[in-house]
Amino acid sequence: MDQYFNTRILVIDDDENVRSSFGDILSPKNSLRQENLELEQLNNVLFDNQEPSPPSSSKRSSATFNFEYEEASNGKQGYEMVKKAVEEGRPFAAVFVDMRMPGWSGLETVQHLRKVDNRVEIVFVTAYSDHSIADIVTAVGTNVSYHCKPFAVEEIEQIATKAVYEWNKARSLENLINIVSRLRGHTGDMDNLLNNILQQVSYLLGTHSALIAMKKNAHYEKILAIGNLCDEKTADEYLRNIPGELDGEIFQNDDFAYFKMDKYGILAIFEKGGKALNNEKLYIVRLFLEQAALAIHNLDLQEIIIRKEKLSAIGEATGMIVHDLKNSIGSIEVAIEQIEEDIDDREFVLDMLSAIKDSASEGMAFVKDILDYVGNKTVERIIIDSRDLLEMVQNRMAPILKQSGVMLNITCPEHLNMSVDINKMYRVISNLIKNAVESFEGKEASVPEINLSITSDDKDVHIKVADNGPGIDQDIIGNIFMPFVTSGKKGGTGLGLAIVKQIIDAHDGKISVESSPRGTVFYIDIPN
DSSP states (O other), X not given: OOXXXXXXXXXXXXXXXXXXXXXXXXXXXXXXXXXXHHHHHHHHHHTTOOSOOOOOTTSOSOOSSOOEEEEESSHHHHHHHHHHHHHTTOOOSEEEEEXXXXXXXXXXXXXXXXXXXXXXXEEEEESSOOSOHHHHHXXXXXXXXXXXXXXXXXXXXXXXXXHHHHHHHHHHHHHHHHHHHTOOSOHHHHHHHHHHHHHHHHHHHTOSOEEEEEEETTEEEEEXXXXXXXXXXXXXXXXXXXXXXXXXXXXXXXXXXXXXXXXXXXXXXXXXXXXXXXXXXXXXXXHHHHHHHHHHHHHHHHHHHHHHHHHHHHHHHHHHHHHHHHHHHHHHHHXXXXXXXXXXXXXXXXXXXXXXXXXXXXXXXXXXXXXXXHHTOOOOOEEEEHHHHHHHHHHHHHHHHHHHTOEEEEEOOTTOEEEEOHHHHHHHHHHHHHHXXXXXXXXXXXXXXXXXXXXXXXXXEEEEEEEOSSOOOTTTGGGTTSTTOOOSOSSOOSOHHHHHHHHHHHTTOEEEEEEETTEEEEEEEEEO
């Protein structure tokens, strides 16, 4: 829907004098016809008159709106103009129609217009009372008015101004109402917006108070209200005493109008002070109720989906975390069973106790990584020799590498110092190596190997971890450092690379990845 203030007016009348009069009234800047302009110019040339002609007395001295005026000489032409305007997204706000015209009568013309534009304000202008107001409303709807010829300038201006204002007011309200159906916010946002719209609908209807309720367990419960119906006792009384005649969508009595929509289980009550609501106002109320119900329904669905997604994510994450912890706990259980079988072999028992300690440390380190990730803990940087870090990696990763048959090649110059949290940096490199090892599982590689190197320049220390594995799935490589993103691995939390990225960020460093079917390379740069 267009957001500008629409002042487009169309006059459909077979009498050129009538159309000319409308043009003089509604579009004074175009009120002089071409022939008059030509005569005026000729007069100025012949008599050397340099003074501008006085303004036409038919022009308005001021205008509430600058109307965008167009005209048609018959009903079919007017219909085509209205149809084209709607298709272009620039509908007319009001159409003035002569009742008696050759071809399509005014009533037939409007009936055709309603098929392409049921929102336009219609003003019948005629010197004859061919139809009663009731007949016209029945035939073409309620947003019409009836004006008899002859007419005064002020009358047409007032009628056009009112019609344009009513059209724009209704469209603005529709736009606001439609926002509700797309609402994706919290319940508080919903209440504020619905309350605002309910007030505007009530203002349009000329009511003093209103209430909207939803059916729950065969009873209606108030969602929000304005005016007198904000009072809980008053609201409950009206909701308990719904008229028995409320079988259809709408019921009106002298004091209130009730609207019920069984499809959505929604009910609205408007206090109308004895004034009957016409079809146009009923349309606005129904539009509000439909969109409000959809918005409430969408919000409920959204909350259900979010709740399920959260539960699903928690369940998935917990399952992944348990899987990794299970490896550490499983190693401890196996070691204990072996100790029980050879408990008299002191050297063997000590080896198994060392293995138990390493597995427990591994499990605790994993738990600490997760806690640090969630808590976004800072790192404790100290100056270390890079070879100390590489020795830690080589010793602790040896069992995994041996079991998997993957070769680890390490290169690093002597006396290369770096400022890092050594335990955190070990976690970074070990995670990358584990991922590389796991990528070889079930894949054919002539000589599976991982190359780990550390170099430096004047500014940064550069760590490179490369493998000749099958590469990372291109569908996920763009999100590889996001939590729970994993591919081509048996189990795994999908947290490993997210933790790696957080540790590197905490060191004010950068990490990137390149991958192809020939292998994967991770690049890490740490400021020195």
